[in-house]
Amino acid sequence: MKTFSKSLLALTTLTLSAQMLAAPVSAAPRSTDNGTSYTYNMNAASTAQTATIQNSVNMRDAASTSGKVIRKLTQGETVSVLEKTNANWYQVKDSQGNVGFVSANSNYIKVNGASNPSTGSSNSVNTNNSNNDDKQPISSSVEGVIKTGMSYLGTPYEFGSNRSNTQTFDCSDFVRHIFKQSAGVTLPADSRQQGSYVKDKGTAKNSISQLKRGDLMFFMSYKGSKASSYAGVNKNTERITHVGVYLGDGQVLHTYSVDSGGVRVDTVTGKAWEHRFLFGGSVI
Structure with missing residues (x-):
């Protein structure tokens, strides 16, 4: 009888231990x-x-x-x-x-x-x-444009590049080419005209946080790396000197100099690019 009781006690202990091990574990919030x-x-x-x-x-x-x-x-x-x-x-x-x-x-x-x-x-x-850009709907045409643009990563920069080939790009030529090649959208030839195109469509946004993936981004001339360098600047009267394509998550696909290596992806937020930003908007 004592042997039976000991066996029963051991079996009960093993059962309880197994139940405790099987219980789900989660941390506090x-x-x-x-x-x-x-x-x-x-x-x-x-x-x-x-x-x-x-x-x-x-x-x-x-x-x-x-x-x-x-x-x-x-x-x-x-x-x-x-x-x-x-x-x-x-x-x-x-x-x-x-x-x-x-x-x-x-x-x-x-x-x-x-x-x-x-x-x-x-x-x-x-x-x-x-203002969460990742919540915005992303069309297949926009993804096609970005995919096309990414295929040109490293293509050399040339100011006033030849619009009839893809051997080199300047900023507006690059943007114009990838939208035409992928989406069939023919944009104006230079960045200022492209900015006017966006404004005429009524899609212009003054904050980067309002932009969607695939929107164009327009920038003024470089005045310094710090925000203080742009204090007092009236962005409504500043001239557009650069354009790129917003990728979301604070990044831009663009090309801007020979030394930078041509077509590339850069972080905008927290950089001089953020201070230089004028407005952006959709063209599709």
Whole structure:
């Protein structure tokens, strides 16, 4: 009888231990630097898919372009996808252990494998941001233009380039060519006329945060690297001297000098480009 009781007690202990190990584990809600809170589901992490970064993109502490930048993920880098937060954002973990959010746009990230991570119901993320460029609808024609533009990365810069070939580009020639080649849209020949074209369409926006992917961006002349260099400047009367294509996430596709290497992608926000920005808008 004593032997039977000991066996029963051991069996009960093993059963309870197994139940405790099988119970789902989740962390308490975390608070980010900008006040956004979310719950990190530990079970989701254990089955995370991997993804490859297609082009440099910011990892942010919130699923919003207003979120603080944790670091910039570089092309070819592999990350773990913890969850597809919504249609526009993935929550990912990099090789350094940083957890953050990146744009779900295929121009920036490609999930490895046939299936995409499902949107989790356990995560509560504040994505209330009326100026979130990643929330804007992106047409296939815009993506075609950007894909065409990216195919010319590294093409040499030449001021007053020959409009009849693609051996070299200046800023307005590059923009004009990729829109015509991909979308069949014929833009004016120079950047100032292209700016007028956007204004005539009624799509001009004065804030970078209002721009959509594929919009044109117009800039004034360089006056210095600091914001103070542009203090007191009346942007309504400044002359357009440069144009590029907005990629979203604070980046521009353009070409501007021989020394810079020709067609390239640059970060606008936090740089002199941001201070030089006049307005932007859609042409499609």
